[in-house]
Amino acid sequence: xxxxxxxxxxxxxxxxxxxxxxxxxxxxxxxxxxxxxxxxxxxxxxxxxxxxxxxxxxxxxxxxxxxxxxxxxxxxxxxxxxxxxxxxxxxxxxxxx
Numbered sequence: 001x002x003x004x005x006x007x008x009x010x011x012x013x014x015x016x017x018x019x020x021x022x023x024x025x026x027x028x029x030x031x032x033x034x035x036x037x038x039x040x041x042x043x044x045x046x047x048x049x050x051x052x053x054x055x056x057x058x059x060x061x062x063x064x065x066x067x068x069x070x071x072x073x074x075x076x077x078x079x080x081x082x083x084x085x086x087x088x089x090x091x092x093x094x095x096x097x
Contacts, residue, residue, distance in 0.1 A: 001026065004053065018083045022034075040068075060075070
């Protein structure tokens with residue numbers, strides 16, 4: 001699964017859609033700016049930056065029991081890829097600053 005490529009990588013429309021989905025589905029735990037909150041870690045950290053798109057997709061699909069993250073399998077696959085496109089774009093931008 002880790003070797004699966006993001007079919008929406010670099011797609012600006014997908015990034016914008018992912019930003020909306022992130023705000024709706026993820027921000028309550030991870031923060032509006034991916035900074036992390038008491039409930040969940042920051043998504044700007046190296047672990048996320050270095051994760052493959054396939055690994056991020058797996059976590060969204062299955063969740064992480066030891067970290068208390070639920071599965072987001074209820075989201076259609078394209079929407080999960082949109083969130084990943086948003087996360088990767090923001091993480092790369094953060095790393096370049």
